[in-house]
Amino acid sequence: MALRLVADFDLQKDVLPGLLAQRAVLAVAGARGGGVGILENYDSLRVQNIERNGNIIYTYKDDKGNVFFGLYDRQTRQNEHLYTFETDFQVVSCSVNSERTLLAVSLVQATKEGRRNEHQPESKCLTLLVEIHPINNVKVLKAVDSCIWAQFLYPHVESHPLSENRLLLISEEKYIEQFHIQVTQEDGDKVVIKNSGHLPRDRVAEDFVWAQWDMLEQRLYYIDLKNSRTILKCIQFNADENFTLMFEASLDISLKDSGFKLVNFGCDYLQDQEKFSKHLSLCVFTNKTGSLCVCYSPKFDSGKQITYSVFYFHKGHSKTFTAALGSADSHVTKGITFLNLDCYVAVYLPGHFFHLLNIQHPDLICHSLFLTGKNEMIDMLPHSPLQSLSGSMVLDWNSGKLYRALLNQSYLLQLLWNTPLDCERMAVLHCVLSCGRDSRFLEAQIIQWISENISACHSFDLIQEFIIASSYWSICPETSNVDKLLPYSSVITWNTEIPGITLVTEEIALPLMKVHSFKGYWEKLNYNLEYVKYAKPHLHYNNSVIRKEWNNLISEEKTGKRRSTAYVRNILDNAMKVIFNLEARSLEPRLTPLFQEEDNHQRLLVGLMVSELKDHLLRHLQGVEKKKIEQMVLDYISKLLDLICCILEASWRKHNLHPWVLHFDRRGSAAEFAVFHLMTRILEATNSLFLPLPPGFHTLHMVLGVHCLPLHNLLHYIDNGVLLLTETAVTRLVKDLDNTERNEKLKFSIIARLPPLIGQKISRLWDHPMSSNIISRNHVKQLLQNYKKQPRDSMTDKSSFSVEFLPLNYFIDILTDIESSNQALYAFEGHDNVDAKFVGEAALKHTTMLLGL
Structure with missing residues (x-):
């Protein structure tokens, strides 16, 4: 079952054996002429109350009807006799x-x-x-x-x-x-x-x-x-x-x-138990985050459906659910039960349905898990009335058992693999992550599921939801009110119906606070109420706010122009802090070849995210030290990058890939194609949310793309921005591949698509006519970008280059004239030893190569 009840006290095990032992002693004493108070009727043993310190008061009657009061200390696991009434009450x-x-x-x-x-x-x-x-x-x-x-x-x-x-x-x-x-x-x-x-x-x-x-x-x-x-x-x-x-x-x-x-x-x-089962259910639940929920179900009359409502006062709205009871012969023998599970409220009707309601994030129905009576695990819960106590404790009065109610991680993980419904996948994903116990193990299990079901969900992106939700839960428990500032889910709206249940949402009047000085829970509740009143629209951080600034920095890099070096250095320092923080938290060496290069583009994005997120939290998170917020930001972004690495590492390990994948002089395998496909999906997920990637991600993605894709597909991926050309990847490609016809075509196609500055640098590493051709093209483009044709009196041979090809001669003369008139036009980086003569020779070599002469 999604809910696991762990017995913390059992009247039959923790109390009865001691009473039976006492009975034996008293029986011996009675045979000698004394002894009273022998427990004869086991059914008379009952739990009466549970106090704040956890002590449990129980009663029983002896063979003469005397009423005995005992106390079980849950700390010492000892029983103590309190008092005896020698009258049958x-x-x-x-x-x-x-x-x-x-x-x-x-x-x-x-x-x-x-x-x-x-x-x-x-x-x-x-x-x-x-x-x-x-x-x-x-x-x-x-x-x-x-x-x-x-x-x-x-x-x-x-x-x-x-x-x-x-x-x-x-x-x-x-x-x-x-x-x-x-x-x-x-x-x-x-x-x-x-x-x-x-x-x-x-x-x-x-x-x-x-x-x-x-x-x-x-x-x-x-x-x-x-x-x-x-x-x-x-x-x-x-x-x-x-x-x-x-x-x-x-x-x-x-x-x-x-x-x-x-x-x-x-x-x-x-109480008459049958009457109790038909009675209305009403209870109030709170938790440490400042939530205030009132759960209500009216008196039940036999029918095909049952209705219950939850008033989320800390959110300013109520939700009324109507659940179908299945076939016409369905018979309801017990009343509806509400249980407080801290971040969730469990609502269940034995044999019919089980509903886990998300208390912190109730806006979308897909974040709550609804299981119908068709699920055989529902019958594992006790059918007798359960009473929800504070601290996720549950008491079964009939059996005298006290349980600690927990979400069943193993069942939820099993449901994650087996359910065909997107709504249940979404709900289970959040339930598992909110458990908070052994998060590394849970994340590993979810990643394994994602890798096997990467295209299974149609209503949301699995990778996006996992990254956002897991990053949120890694930070949210540490500081109150962060849940209002960090995104909880990648899904903004949900219009798909949940089978077996309908929902009506209504705004409600907020509670009227009668005091003005708040501490503890009341301070958090008041903050939530104030947020509902004034914080519209929501204050969740959106990483797209840095898109324009990041694009500006990349454009400046391409043109060779940069603003204040101190500004850029500060951004890169932020990124370095994240990477150091991430590496310090890594328990094992990474299998994938990431973080092995600078990758300034991703470092700029990481650094900008640090700066923007820190400013966002400082603006809205009052009363928290600046150093704590800075560390929170580093931890959050480090977690985000680490999750991406973990997804990739799991696939890398599954397909048994090795570091030599980074070499280009080999063909791609089915395993490499599987990893390449996963990396493409990761890139798609992070691009739409504008999230940073680990430095080295694009290089590895490019290498696998060269291995696995035909040339025309590879170039299509590059031209559409799926594959990004990094200097590290292209440098390795030029050095690793020999100059066969196929490789020449590949190199030329890649280098021709590089930005001018990087293209000039890479071309000089390739000793080949193709490379000379590219260098020449870039040189000519630079010279002619501001060229204005001037009238000429006669054609003079201003260069030592002369062949019987008049168009080329004329063109070389123009370049020579420009070079001689203004040296500054061609004295730019990467153009040393390049002049009109070099251009002419490169043009002839390329022409003869194309003509096969």
């Missing part, structure tokens, strides 16, 4: 303070069936506060006809004793109170309640219909119905004994007939 709720000195319990009288009789008003609920260190007094906090839920606050993680404990009591009468309990030590370590006669209390909330407790963050979410509007509110409990109303948010849902419901206030085994 049904536990509604319980909680223990962080020092394990006070136990709050809500109990109702048990019926013969072991359940509260809701139709008997005399069945009172007792809420008791018990001193348990040592066992001492019991104080009655409430004795009412309605149910009460109890929950101690844990304002501090530290273990030092607190002078005051705070206890929340949540009443079925729709109010919440906070009790202040002063404790003191007597007789050494005896802890007693100091103000047991009168416990001060605060009214926290009232007239609410739904409430959810976030134990880890100590937050209370509740909904009240105000003027026929559904208003979600949040109260933050602080360490300074205060509580603060943080925000109000309007929800476009109706809860008038939904009844009273609590989420995460322990387990209420008094």
Whole structure:
């Protein structure tokens, strides 16, 4: 399954063996005339609550109906007995303070069936506060006809004793109170309640219909119905004994007939499970990035589809999904379940569908993974109701198992290989990269898949999406708010339908923050809300902004004119820092012959990207040190280049290529053609995003092109900009190839396409009439570019060159005249030892060669 549940606690394994051992001891003692409290009914063993520090409270009954309270410490893996009620009660709720000195319990009288009789008003609920260190007094906090839920606050993680404990009591009468309990030590370590006669209390909330407790963050979410509007509110409990109303948010849902419901206030085994499965589902999820999501599914009525909504308050919109349930005989026996997985929310209906919703980037549906009931792996999840807790923890109340919910990397990778749908490939790619565990291994697996499926996707470019997404995830977890400044995906729009699901997106009103000083999560949430209000259009970096400047620098290089050398040197220094950073992070020597030449064009592009991206982050990333931003930029661009290298290296290794591929005096193989094709796809992907390539990429691409392509195809690739002629590649071509007829034609065709300055330099390395011809052409072009014909009185032989070919003589005379009149016109770089005589001799040699004389 895409979701993996790793058991962190199992009531049957972590608690029951100890109780059975205790039973054996007590049985022996009973045979000797004593012993009580023997566990007889294993079904009575239940998890009741999980506290902020991870400790788990459980209860069980012995053969006499006595109720035992125990605690499992997840840190020490030890069990501890807390208290025993020698009366047959049904536990509604319980909680223990962080020092394990006070136990709050809500109990109702048990019926013969072991359940509260809701139709008997005399069945009172007792809420008791018990001193348990040592066992001492019991104080009655409430004795009412309605149910009460109890929950101690844990304002501090530290273990030092607190002078005051705070206890929340949540009443079925729709109010919440906070009790202040002063404790003191007597007789050494005896802890007693100091103000047991009168416990001060605060009214926290009232007239609410739904409430959810976030134990880890100590937050209370509740909904009240105000003027026929559904208003979600949040109260933050602080360490300074205060509580603060943080925000109000309007929800476009109706809860008038939904009844009273609590989420995460322990387990209420008094609920009718069948009724619970048909009840509406509503929960609030947050994560460390400052997201705020409300997941909602109305009461389910039998039909062929089910609807659920997610309110992305941190994005300013909601999405309502309608999922088909399959065939007409589909039967829904359980309710829909929402699970918090940090960057994702899992929505599933056992046997029907499983939906992983991307919380950080919910705009495009293709970034969320939807699997239908046809997928056999869906049934691997428990069919019993699961409760999502903080920190990606999930509790199965029925079995008493606590799970840590994780994305299943191995299954997702398998799905990546097997699914035929582009939407699922896109979603799985991002799910895998967001896992964040063993990123090198995951990237290697994805690269292997890309190399085998390079042309499989029609809706997006695989290489582009992998490079952009993986570079993003390598930086995003380190600094908050970077997700708004760096591109997450190469896909801007998605119009293809997702089979089995439809979607409606609507704008929603942003939460109204009730405070003005923010820290931690609240600061990030407020930043997200401010971004939604004012940051339009989006601030994602786009590398195309440097296209014009890069083109200008290349043009200046071709013409031999350059602006300030300090400016260019700074750009090249930026590129050098990236390359040093990249090489320092490389774990193994590279197989491919990259980074072995200067390749100033790519270095200029890398350096410009460093400069532009750094300025972009400095403008919009407030409160982050400049040095940290500079390092972030180096890491991001280094990662981008490294991913390109890794894709190429994987193909190089797969086809078992060797460094001698760089020599031209050999024919191309099928393996080389495969690598050449991959490099062409990489070039296509990076060109459209205007991303830099590793220095040496174009040289290697050109060499493989010469090996694998017929001459006319090769020249077509060159003329259309697919293959770029680098000085290193052409120099090696001239030196490696002999002067056979085929090679002469190849050399001439290549050199003729070089920029003038580089062409003159390369031509001088080739001792051949073709080379002389090229040099001559360039020389003549330079001389005649500003030539104006002057009237002549007579033809005079101004040169020592004379043949019986009057047009050539006339042309040489013109060149000689220009040379003698202005030496500066031909005294440019690469033209030493070139004059009119050289041009005439080269022309004759070339003519005789063409005529075969």
